[in-house]
Amino acid sequence: MQSYMAGRDMITTQEWTKGELETVFDVAFDLKRRRALGESHALLRDKVLAMLFFFSSTRTRVSFEAGMAQLGGHAEFIDSRTTQIAHGDTGKEIGEIIGRYCDGIAIRQCDWGIGNAYIRGVAEASRVPVLNMQCDYFHPFQGLADMLTIFERFGRDVRGKTINVSYAYAASYQKPMSAPQSLILLATRYGMNVHLTRPPEFKIMPEIEDQARENARRSGGAFEVLDDFDAGFKDAAIVYPKSWGAMLTTTDDAESAKIAKKYTDWITDSRRMALASEDAIYMHCLPADRNIEVTDEVIDGPQSAVYDEAENRLHVQKAVMALTMR
Numbered sequence: 565m566q567s568y569m570a571g572r573d574m575i576t577t578q579e580w581t582k583g584e585l586e587t588v589f590d591v592a593f594d595l596k597r598r599r600a601l602g603e604s605h606a607l608l609r610d611k612v613l614a615m616l617f618f619f620s621s622t623r624t625r626v627s628f629e630a631g632m633a634q635l636g637g638h639a640e641f642i643d644s645r646t647t648q649i650a651h652g653d654t655g656k657e658i659g660e661i662i663g664r665y666c667d668g669i670a671i672r673q674c675d676w677g678i679g680n681a682y683i684r685g686v687a688e689a690s691r692v693p694v695l696n697m698q699c700d701y702f703h704p705f706q707g708l709a710d711m712l713t714i715f716e717r718f719g720r721d722v723r724g725k726t727i728n729v730s731y732a733y734a735a736s737y738q739k740p741m742s743a744p745q746s747l748i749l750l751a752t753r754y755g756m757n758v759h760l761t762r763p764p765e766f767k768i769m770p771e772i773e774d775q776a777r778e779n780a781r782r783s784g785g786a787f788e789v790l791d792d793f794d795a796g797f798k799d800a801a802i803v804y805p806k807s808w809g810a811m812l813t814t815t816d817d818a819e820s821a822k823i824a825k826k827y828t829d830w831i832t833d834s835r836r837m838a839l840a841s842e843d844a845i846y847m848h849c850l851p852a853d854r855n856i857e858v859t860d861e862v863i864d865g866p867q868s869a870v871y872d873e874a875e876n877r878l879h880v881q882k883a884v885m886a887l888t889m890r
C-alpha cells in the first residue's frame with residue numbers, strides 16, 4: 565500500500581501507480597463508511613480548495629464543495645467568466661497566486677486542444693496540488709468513481725469482466741471525450757476485457773488507445789475497438805454508452821453535429837440491454853440526453869447504476885483531496 569501522496573497532482577490516473585490507486589480506493593471506501601455512520605472525518609481542517617471552472621457543472625461542483633466541507637475545510641467557487649481570468653490572468657499567474665492563497669487548485673477546462681495544456685501550466689507554477697475536474701483529454705475523478713462503482717457491484721477483482729465503453733448519439737452539444745478515455749485507461753489497468761465501440765468518425769485519441777493496449781498487456785486484460793453499436797453490448801457485464809464529439813474528425817461544432825446525425829439510432833434501449841449479460845449494469849457519468857442517448861426505461865430501470873456512480877464522485881474526490889492536500 566502506497567501511503568505518501570502529499571503534494572501530488574491528479575491530472576490523469578495514468579500518472580499514479582497501481583499501488584497509489586489502490587490506496588485511493590481503500591480510503592474512498594473508508595470515507596464512504598464513515599459518512600454512512602455519521603463519523604466525523606475532518607482530515608483537512610482549515611484547508612482551502614480553489615475550484616476554477618471554465619465550463620458548467622452540476623455533480624463536480626457540488627461534490628467537491630460538499631467533500632471539502634465534510635473534510636473540515638472550505639471550497640471556493642471561481643468562475644473564469646466573472647474574474648480577471650476573462651481579462652488575461654495567465655495559467656502561470658493562477659498557479660503562482662492561487663497556490664499561495666489555497667491548499668489545492670481544482671480546475672475544469674474542457675476546450676479541445678487547450679484544457680489539458682492549461683491545467684498542466686497551472687500545475688507547473690503551483691506549489692500546491694492541482695486536481696483535474698475535467699479537461700479535453702481526461703476526467704480522472706469520473707473514472708475513479710466509475711471504478712469504485714464497478715468494485716461495489718462486482719468485487720475488487722474485476723479481471724476478465726467485459727466492459728463496453730461506447731459512443732451514443734446526443735443532440736445537445738459536442739461533449740468531451742475525457743470521461744470514456746479516463747475509464748478505458750483505468751479498466752485496462754485492472755485486467756478488464758474492454759470494448760471501445762464507436763462509429764469511424766468518433767475515434768478517441770490514438771495515444772490513449774496505445775496506452776490502453778499497453779495497460780491491458782501488463783494487466784492481462786484486453787482492449788478491442790468495435791464499430792457496431794449492438795455488437796458492443798453482446799455479453800458485456802457493464803455497458804457505458806455515452807456521447808462525445810467528433811473532435812478527431814473535425815473541430816467544427818456544426819460539422820460534428822451533422823456527422824452525429826448519421827447515428828441517431830445509437831440509443832440505449834431495453835432491446836440493447838437484453839444483448840448484454842443478464843446481470844449487466846448500465847452506467848453513464850451524466851448528464852445524459854434522455855430518450856436520445858438512453859431511454860427513460862433503461863436509465864431509471866433496475867440495471868441502472870447512475871445514482872451510485874454519481875454519489876461515488878464524492879467519496880473518491882474526498883480520498884484524493886485527503887491524501888494530497890494534507
Ligand code: CP
Binds near residue numbers: 620851
Ligand atoms: N459527470 C460530471 O462531471 O457531471 P457535471 O458535468 O455535472 O460536473
